[in-house]
Structures are given as structure tokens and as C-alpha cells.
Amino acid sequence: MHAATPQTLNIREATPDDIAALMQIEERSFSSDRLSRRSFRHLLTEGNSVTLVDQLGTAVRGYITLLFRDDVSLARIYSIATAPDYLGQGVAAGLLDAAEQCALAHNCMAMRLEIRKDNAPSQRLFLRHGYALFGTHDGYYEDGMDALRFEKSLAAHLRPELARTTYYRQTLGFTCGASCLMMAMKAFDRSLVLDRTLELQIWREATTIYMTAGHGGCGPYGLALAAHRRGFATEIYVNGDGVLFRESVRSEEKREVITLVHDDFVRQVHASGIAVHHRVAGTAELTRCFANGGIPLVLISTWRLTRERAPHWVVVTGSDERYFFIQDPDNASARPPEQRINMAIIKKDFERMARYGRNATKAVVVVYPRVPAPSI
Template structure:
């Protein structure tokens, strides 16, 4: 949600991080700046106190609030998002928006992020012009994104030089429908990219999970086995190769119950036999990053198992899709909207989950799961 900042400047404006004492003024400004999509007191308070956000305010010498900018910093990635920017109607013409954006850019760089993204109403021509002047480029579009049903333009700016331009693939993004179907949702993204006629339905998401599940994990529903995902992909018309850093049953160290260990082992052995029967190659070695990029350049897409620890502090196995790369980063489509971390009036956005830049060294750490540092990659191609 972006209001219309302008580009002149004033030396008497102080840009600082917001404090709890600013809450009342922030709510008043929010009411002036927006007729819908407003942030609540709870959201402002969370932004002020959260380590994952930065809320900047622009103040006059007499203490009057002239504007604010809310920045979200995605943990474990090189991505930041300018979530909301507002300027008091009485302060237009002072360059408040530009000053606040600069503050967000400096914070983004200080936190080690490389890419700053935002969305802006396609009818907000003044804001769009300012972002373009400041180096932001359009890279996407959302229909009926705001409460008033206006569309949103997606823009981004690379704040740190990253060598060559990004190499990306046009991959439809899909959210996982349950906490345990990241693997099926990732496969559905690949299927939607490679087979445009494929219908990514919630029923097929569950069917893929039924075909690929390990049955048991530490608690709750079992996740998806890489061989199971490869077999599900093969069944739906793709060629699949599986790269595993170990030969034995996967995930057994995540459970203590002997019955569960036995079931996981039997499922693993069954998947391995099915792969042999239908001709799905199994490579018992970690896929080198250089080879992964080479496969991407040759038209393949990869589903990769990561640990979410560096992103959310949890040691959970999670499947993502490689959607691009540049000299310093691997880009991924993450099917998890992470609803648990969002407030009611700060809804999760697909903007935060597409082409997520992760530093290569950080990605290599993420793509090792559990005590055995398991690495699993499923490489998919059109037949």
C-alpha cells in the first residue's frame, strides 16, 4: 500500500526509527493516507518491536509526524520488502517519500539484503514515477490486489551489485494448501510451468502427497520422500532424476519409535524399487551447485529439500523450487505463505515467496537437513 511521495527535499526533516510513543500519531496518519488496507495499532506495535521489521518515521522539528515507511526483512534470504509507505497530505512536496525510501534502502543493505521489493497501485502514477526515477523496475502484476479492487504493480531494485543479470524462469507460484504439502505444491509449480494444460487442483496436491509421503515424521503428518515426488512427477508426464547424499532410509533419525522407523524404512525401500522398475535414475551423491545451475540452463527445474532453520528457527524439512540464479544468489519459489507469522491486517503475500534470493553459501547450508546433513534434489524435465 503506497501513497504518493514527491521528490523535492527539506533539511528540517528527521528520519528515525519509530517508538511506541509514535503509535497514536501513526494511526492518525494511517487514517488520513488510506481509505482501505489500513494497518492497525497491533500491526504498528508489532513492526516497532519486531526484529524482522523496521518502521521509519519522518518528523518535523516540532515533533509533527509527516510520514512513515514499513520495511519487512525476510530472515535467511537477501530479500526485503517495502510493505507500506505513507506521507501526510499536508506534507506533500517536501520529498518525504524519497527520504523514507532511502532510509529503507540503507537499512536493507545494513542487514545484508540485496533486493528491495514493493507493490504499488497501478493508478498511483506519481509513486510509480518516483520509484522508476529511484531505480525500481517493474517485474510483475497482481489483479485486484487492494481492497478497492485496483491492481498492483510489483517493482524491485537491486541495491548491491550482483554481477550479471538474474537468470530466471517463468514459473507459476502456488501456495501449499496444508502445513505438510510443500513437496506436492512444489511439484505442481513445476508441472504448471512445463505443462501449461496441467490443472493444479487441491485434490491433486493431496493425491501427490498420498503417493509420495514417508507416512511418519517427528510428529504429525509425514513429509514427502524425494523418490516419491519423482515417481509422482513421472506419473504426470515428466522425466525425473533423484540426487541423494545417502543411500539408506531417509528421516529415520527424526523418530524414536521403532514401529515408525520400520515403516519409514519399508516405504523407502518400496520407493527405491519402484524407481528401478520405471527407470527413474537414483544418484547417491549430493548434486553440485554448478551442475544444478547447468541443469537449469538446459531447461530442467529442480525441487530441493532445505532446512527452514535459518528462515524461521525451526529445523523442519521443506521443499522449494529453484526459479533462477545470479552470480551471488540462488532464487527459489517457496510454497509456504507462513500464515502463523502474520497479523490479521498484514496478510501473507505471494510477493514474499517468489524468486526469493538466497546467498549461494547460505543456500548450500540450508540444503542440508538433519544430523546426517541429508541433501536431496529432484531434477525434472519435459519428456
């Protein structure tokens, strides 16, 4: 069942009774790539989609169709058209505004669409509404015309805190923790430059160990120390005193090295006065951290995202009654960047994700603004 669709002026959700009017608009608006009657019926009755129409009196003046996917917080504008008799009367702009509200009602954080490269009026419409060009599809349309790909983040309309966290995509397969910390620090220091040099500096400081056969990974103690050295306040949540990632290697020698590095990190954390809470940071704790101005970095298992069980750090950028919103720095995923920014994850699902390994290791590092220097 669809979420409630916001009502805007003359705009309502289409029904199968509108198919004749939709077909008339389609045939008068496009010379190729037309939606068929069968396609409209599927979209209106079976598809994971919503079609909105602008109706004035008995006249359907235009329509817009949105597609949704259950596993991503992204809406796609599948088609938009205005009846030729009503061009230039703001019909498309009104439909687009209503579609964005509809996408928000479906918990989508972004909108995306393709526009013909030779369709300048449509491009101007979406650019005026804050959409940005992010790619192309060569030969996308039936006649061989290329498509320009546009997207817009809707996060700023949802919650102000979602807009403060700049996205950074990790450049190496093992620097997710460093990349997450960079995103959190950037939220508090807009002058901070996010680049590969900083990414590697933080990784070198925060990783448990690096060996020829692999590394132990960035742990919560190392990440908290890296933030602390740069003046940011931090706190750590871990569900025990165990050594993270120790069981990920078989060599006893390597386990000993990981343990030594971990123990040294723990000593440094205690000496630095960083708060360590030996308990799980669940929904209530994460909500409290947000209320106090913090940004949590959370260790998860990637199973839900990639169907591979691997430890991975993500940034939690906000929450509402039902969802946590995360930014995923993963550079190996086939998912496009817009599907990794402010992803909506149902809270109970996120709590299942936020653990790793046979021991269900849970770790959270919360980053806060820099601590002011004492006055002299």
C-alpha cells in the same frame, strides 16, 4: 552501506542537505501523516532505506523513499510525493521507475506499498506501472481512512526463468513436496490445473508413510516417481543410501514401515530408469541443472526461515552470481505471500539450509520437460 543506486535522468540519491526541500514538499503535499524533519534525518542517515529525489536545476521536484529488510527480498515504498508546481509532468513516474531499479540493485524481487483509498490519481499511477491490489488496511491513516495495498513482482526484469514458475501455496501442513512438484510441472505445462485434488494425489503417491502419529514426509524417490508417471523427466541427488525421515519417529514398528516404503520407492525408481546420483547437488550441480532446462526441488531445514527445525521442500527458480531464488509453499508462516515468491537467498546460506537432521540429509529432485512420445 547501500548498493549502488542507478542514475536516471535528473534523479539522484538524497542526502541530509535535501531535508529542507523534502520538508517543503511534504508540507505542501499532505494534510496529515506527514514525515517529520527528524524522520527524514533518520531515513537518510540511519535507516535501512534509500530516498531518491528528482532535481531539475536547483528545484527538487519530488521524492520517493524505499525501505529494505535484510531478511527478505522485498522493498517497500514508504512515501512518494511530487511538489504541487510539477504535478502532471511525469515526475512521479520517473521516480517510480528509478525506485524499481534501485530495488533490483538491492536484490529485491518485489515492491509493495499502501495508498489511501480516496487517492485515485496515485492508484492509477501504480496500476499503469503494473502494480496489483492484494489487500487492505482498515483505518490505516491518521484520519481513519483505509489503505489499499499494492504489490509488483520485479522478478521478470531480473532473469527470464524466474517468471516461468507459477506460485502455489500448500493447503496442508505436510504437502510442501507435492506443492513444489506442482509448481515445477506447471512451468512446463501451462494447461496444468493446480488445485487441492492434485496436491493430495501427489502427496499420496510421494509420501513415505502416513500414520496416526504423523507421516514420514514426501521423499525424493516418491516425488521423482510422481513426476515420472506424469511424463516429466527427472533425476535425483541424495548424499547416501539412508532412509529419509526414519529417525523422525521413535517406534521401531513405524521405522520398519518407513523403511519398507522407502525400499519400494527405490526399486520403482531404478525400474523406471530415473537417474540417481549419490552425491550432493551443490552450487555447480544446481547451475548445471538450470542450464539444462531443469527446475530443482530442494529439501531444506526450516530453521533459517522460521526458527523451527523441520524438513521442508522448496522450489529453486533461478540463480545469479550471488543468490539462489526460491519459492516457499509454506502455508503456516506469518510472512505474506510476496515474501515467499522468488526469495533471494545467498548461495552459501542456501547450501547450509539445504540439509536436514543429525545426519545432514541432502536431497534434490530435478524436474525437466515431458519426454516426447516416440514416433511410430
